[in-house]
Amino acid sequence: MEPPSPALVDLLAELRLASPRDWRLAARPCRRLAYDLPTFDNVWIDALLRLRRLTPFQASELRDGQGERLRVGDFVLLDRLGGNGTDSSTNLAKSIGGGSAVALKILKPSPARIPSLAKQLCEVIETSRQLRASSVIAPHDLIVEADRIILVSHFAAGRDARSQLMRGGALPAGSVIEIARQLFAGLGEAHRLGLVHGDIRLEAIRVSKQRNASLVDLGIRSCIAPMLSIHSERSPEWYEGTAPERIGTSAPATAATDVYALGSALWHLHAGRPPFPRGDRLAVLAAHRSKPLPCVRNYAADVPKEFAEVLQEMTAADPAARPKNLAELERRCHVKSHRRTDRARTHGRKNETAFPWVSAAAVLFALSGAALYFADRDAVATVLEMRVGQSTSSDGAISSNETKLSRSFSAIPPPDSHGVVNLAHAGPFAAADIAVRGPLVLRGTPARPAVILVDDQPLHLWADDVTLEHVILVTSEGEAIAAPSALALIEAQNLTIRSCRFESSHGLYSLRTARPAAVAWRPIDRADPTGGHITLSDCVARRVQDVVFFAEAPRRVRISNVLSVRTQSLLAFRSPGRAPVDVELSKVTARDAGTVIKAGSQDGEIQIDVNGTDSVLELKNGALFSKVGATQCAFTWRGSGVVTTSEVKMTADSTAVKEASTAGALQQRTEAEGVAAGQVTFAGSASGPDSACAARVTGVPRRADRPPGIDLSRLPPARAAHAAD
Structure with missing residues (x-):
C-alpha cells in the first residue's frame, strides 16, 4: 500500500489536522477503500474523513489541490x-x-x-x-x-x-x-x-x-x-x-x-x-x-x-x-x-373554500408569470424612476467617471425631456450610467460618430426601450485596469442599435484575462409580453468575446448588415427561454470567428430558430452552433445564400451533444438548410480596414445578383477616419 505523499503529510501536520498516530489509524480504512487499487492521496483523505480528523469541507479542498487555502493567518x-x-x-x-x-x-x-x-x-x-x-x-x-x-x-x-x-x-x-x-x-x-x-x-x-x-x-x-x-x-x-x-x-x-x-x-x-x-x-x-x-x-x-x-x-x-x-x-x-x-388557520379564507375553482385559477395565473407582470407593471416604472436618481449618485459610476474626466474625457450630457442624448462632437466621452423612465436614445452624428471610451466599467443604459445610433465604443489602451464584462450593458425591454462600432483592445495575446462582449442585454421585466425584441443593423464588432450576450433569452433578434471580426460568437445565450427565440440574420460577414450562436451554461431548455440569408461566415471550426453546459437545445437553421469558408457543421466537436435526451426533456436536435461551403476570397486580412472584409464568392450557385456579406456603403466610419479631424 502506497503511503500518502510527503507534501500532504507536511501540510496536515502544519495545520495540526493529522498526527503520525492519525495516519496509522487511517491505514486500515484506507486499505478497505482502495481494495486492490493504488492508494492515492485522495484515498488517504477519505480515510481521514471517515475517522473525523477532517471535515467534509477540508477534504473537498484537499481533493481539489487547494489545501493551502485552509490556512488563513x-x-x-x-x-x-x-x-x-x-x-x-x-x-x-x-x-x-x-x-x-x-x-x-x-x-x-x-x-x-x-x-x-x-x-x-x-x-x-x-x-x-x-x-x-x-x-x-x-x-x-x-x-x-x-x-x-x-x-x-x-x-x-x-x-x-x-x-x-x-x-x-x-x-x-x-x-x-x-x-x-x-x-x-x-x-x-x-x-x-x-x-x-x-x-x-x-x-x-x-x-x-x-x-x-x-x-x-x-x-x-x-x-x-x-x-x-x-x-x-x-x-x-x-x-x-x-x-x-x-x-x-x-x-x-x-x-x-x-x-x-x-x-x-x-x-x-x-x-x-x-x-x-x-x-x-x-x-x-x-x-x-x-x-x-x-x-x-x-x-x-x-x-x-x-x-x-x-x-x-x-x-x-x-x-x-x-x-x-x-x-x-x-x-x-x-x-x-x-x-x-x-379556526385561526382559516381566518380570512372563507371565499377560498366557497369558490375552489377561483383559487385554482389564481394559482395557475400566478405560476404563468402573468400575475407578476400585471401586479408589478407600475412597480417597473418605479424602478426606472429610482434608477434615474441613482444614475447620478452610484458610487461605482462616480469614481469611474471622475477618473476618466481627470484624463480630459468629456462627460456624456444628460438626456433631454424626451429621453434623447445628443453627442454633438466626436469626443471621446467617458462611459457613464444613464437611466430614463420611458425610451432612451443615445445618438452621435453620422459623419463623425461619437467615441465612448470604456475602462473597467461599461456604458450602462437603463430604460423601457434603448436606442444606440452613430456611436463607437472602444476599450481604453491602459494596462492597469481589468477588462469590463461588456462595452455596453443594456437593461431594457427592447433594444435597437444602428450604425455603431464596438472594438476591444484586448487582443488574443493580451495580459488581461478575457475580452468583453460588445453588448450585454437583459430585460427589466422578463414577464412583459411586449419586450425582448433586439435589432442590430449596420454595425461593426472587432475583437470582442460576443457581439451580443443575452443574460435572459429574448423573443426576437434581427441582425442586418453586421461585420464581426475575431469574435468568439455572434450571439451568446446564457439562460434558457420560455419560448423559442426567433433569429434573423441578413448580410452578415463573420471573419476569423468562433461560432455563430453559443448557448448554455445553465441547466434548462432553449430553442433557437435561425433564418439566415446572404451572409459569409469564416468560422474557425466550421460550426454554426456551440453548446455549453447541460442546457437542452433545439437548433434549426433555415434560409438561403449563406456561404461558409469550410465544410458546414452544425455543432463544434467539443460541444456536440453526446447524452441521450431524458424523458420529458426538450429533444436535442440540430438541422440546417440554405448553407453551403464555397470558395471565398477576401479583399485583405482580417486586421485590415472594413473594406478588407469584402468577399468574392465562387463555386456556389446563387439566385441573387448582389454578392453575399456586408454592404460596405452602409457601415459607420472607423474611428481612425475622423480621429485626426
Missing part, C-alpha cells in the same frame, strides 16, 4: 458558512494551536482601498468592545494582508434564520417574538453607541437550538458598501429588507433602515415567506419603494395584534415614523402569544 478553516463571491466569504475556523471556533469573514477589496477600509473597521471593533448584549456580534480582531482583510468574530452556534425556514417553515409566533426581544435589546444598544448594521437579512440572524438569537456581522456592510448598489449580481433575497429611502438614492444605512430591515425579517419569520415574493431583484426593490408591507396577521393569524402593530411601525415608509427606542419595543414584546388553532 494563524487559523485553519473548518467549513464555509456563507458567501463565496468575488468580494467576501465567511468561514468557520479555529486557531491552528487549538481553541474555540470563530467566524472568519474574508474581504477582498481593491488594493488601493484596503488601508482606508481597515481603518474604518478598526473603529467599529473599538466601539463594539463596549457592547454588553450577547445578541449582537461584531468582529473583535482584524488581520490585514496584501490583497485581503480578515475579520475575526465570535461564532454564533445554530442555523441562520433562512435555513430554519427552509427546514421547518414559518416559526411559531411565540418563538419569533422571543427572537425579536433579544435582537431589540442588542441592536438598540448598538445604535446607542453609534453603530449601524447595514445588512440585516435572514442570513445575518442565527438561532440556536435553545432559541438564543444573534445578529452577526454588525457594522461590516456599512463600511464595505455604505450606499446601496442595485445593479450588482445578487439574488432577490439580498433586497428583501431594503428600506424605501435607500432605493434610488445615495442614502447610507442608518438606525432607521436597520429597524425597517429587522421588521421585514421578523415579518418573514412569522409568515414563512417574504412580504413581497418576487423572482426578480428589481421587482422586490420596486415593491418596497411603492407599497406598504401588508399586515402579517393576514398570513399568520396566531401573531398577537399588538406585535403585528409593532411590525407595521417598524416598516413604515417614512423613516421618522419608525420606532427610535428599541428598548421600548423590547418591553412590548412581552405580550402574550396565542396558539394557532384550526
